[in-house]
Amino acid sequence: MAQIKVNLFANLRRFNPGGPEAGEFPLEVEEGSTLSDLFRELGVPKEEVKIVFVNNLRRQKDYVLQEGDRVGIFPPVAGG
């Protein structure tokens, strides 16, 4: 198993197990889990995910999660 930290943002906050305002939460995932597996576990529809950062780097859905990773999951956002 690998211990990671996860945060969901904007309209995806509704999938935070602690509620939309809970912020970052710890999670244990099986060794070899990918970001796609993580979306499934959290019940986040993959078509709603636009961008994922892991440890401040943008990662694709097939990225394999590592012990200590900090994951930030975003729907489409913009501003300026």
Place this chain on the structure above:
Amino acid sequence: MAMAGICYNDPEYRASRYSGRGGLGATMGSKGVKAIVIERDGPGVEMADSDLFKIGQRKLAEALRNHDVTKPGGALNSFGTAVLINILNQAGGLPFRNFRSGVFDEAEAIAGETIADEVKKRGGEGMMGHSCSPGCVIRCSNVWPRKDGTEHVSCIEYESDWSLGANLDIDDLDAIAEMIYICNDLGLDTIEAGVTLGVAMEGGLAEFGDSEKAIDLLREVGRGTPLGRIIGNGAGLTGKALGVTRVPVVKNQGMPAYEPRSVKGIGVTYITSTMGADHTAGYTIAPEILSVGGESDPLDPQGKVELSRDFQATTAFVDSSGYCLFITFALLDSESGFEGMLETVNGVLGTSYTGDDVLDIGKKILKMERKFNEAAGLTRADDRIPEFMRREKLPPHDRVFEITDDELDQLWDF
């Protein structure tokens, strides 16, 4: 006073919307212009082909209503532009403490999500989804309420939230709101105000994180004291007055809310833009961070000069049309929306511009702006990044700005 912008009223007559950057307010002041009043019953806009305009308008509105970013209930409408705080922070590109880091540990406290939560909780006169301009489809503005629900300020948008928040190590939205209110009251560019306060803190006028002192320094500008006049003239002058070398400006204009060492393309835009450090001149954040209009690795310096050039040219066209730049988020992903925008332009002007003309026209505009700058005495030596960004590695990616001066000069080879 160089930090003065031109302030417009919003639909409810709040003096709160800006042509903020570039010292335009100072230019007007130098001509003796205090205000321009436009009568409601003006002649309107003459149209060469109003049917074509209407066809285009429908396509454009539909693109805006369907894009995830611009649609009702989408990111901009629900959380405002400050929805960017978290994503830039995650990307390590949110300038913190006068550009000492790209990460602010308290970012969530000032993020668009928190603004929306707090507006809902406080109730009263606060609102999200406020429209800054009549008939807007996107509605990304907001009205921030005090704790008792009475109106404090409109609006807390991303740039102001960052410049007067993360950039100063301030995580208190009420303090940020108060500083925005002071800027609106005095007619100041909020980006320049925040960047200047960052430099002032660097120079020892206040501790980073001291929001009371930051508010007081900003009030000095309105009092017209010697210190207020130094601050009111922006980050460049304040840096010189205090002997500070960590001054994040290009062509004497403060950098906005994206760290060029973590997001290389926007750095190219800051450095080469004819109006000084400006993000809107060529918003490469769209592909570099937001995955809108393609994807480009923010940390990779390769190809960023070309990327910025194309964005700057397209933006020059869109800016000349008078449209809000935020329509481009939808247009970058929607051919029909882009076509609609062109049809509205052609409908008003009687022109027959196509998508192929946009870059060419944009490039002509850029060249014209460049000529203006040259005539005003600016040279290639002004298209340069502050030295500390070439020397200091920025956490969390520990990168400097690597794109060379020669490469930057190539932006103008067209």
